[in-house]
Amino acid sequence: MQTWMYPPDPTEKNASIGGNISTNASGGRGFKFGTTRDYVKALKVIFSDGSSSFIERGKYFADKNGKIVFDTYAGKKNI
Numbered sequence: 001m002q003t004w005m006y007p008p009d010p011t012e013k014n015a016s017i018g019g020n021i022s023t024n025a026s027g028g029r030g031f032k033f034g035t036t037r038d039y040v041k042a043l044k045v046i047f048s049d050g051s052s053s054f055i056e057r058g059k060y061f062a063d064k065n066g067k068i069v070f071d072t073y074a075g076k077k078n079i
């Protein structure tokens with residue numbers, strides 16, 4: 001059996017992991033262990049047009065105009 005550990009421990013127990021990641025939630029333990037962001041290495045993101053991308057931390061950065069080009073399973077996507 002695999003054990004998962006989520007040290008940031010936000011107080012709201014009905015929150016989803018997607019909501020936690022999106023808001024970088026953390027509770028009191030975040031002072032010692034860091035926030036949710038510190039425990040996210042990669043995300044599989046589904047865009048509104050149905051295309052998707054596996055996004056690893058540090059792989060993509062916005063340009064000076066705030067635009068990002070993602071590699072999706074269906075080709076390049078400009079956001």
Ligand SMILES: Cc1cc2nc3c(=O)[nH]c(=O)nc-3n(C[C@H](O)[C@H](O)[C@H](O)COP(=O)(O)OP(=O)(O)OC[C@H]3O[C@@H](n4cnc5c(N)ncnc54)[C@H](O)[C@@H]3O)c2cc1C
Pocket residue numbers: 009010011012014015016017018019020021022023024025026027028
């Ligand atoms: C009683 C209470 C206690 C709380 N305590 C804390 C606390 O200790 N620490 C803290 O940081 N915050 C706290 N919060 C705030 C809130 O719980 C956090 O921000 C929480 O992480 C939000 O998660 P959610 O699932 O409710 O997201 P939502 O409020 O449903 O969504 C938040 C945002 O995330 C987006 N989102 C949600 N799921 C996904 C997904 N799968 N993919 C992409 N985007 C997504 C939504 O579109 C929205 O923009 C608390 C809130 C309450 C009501």
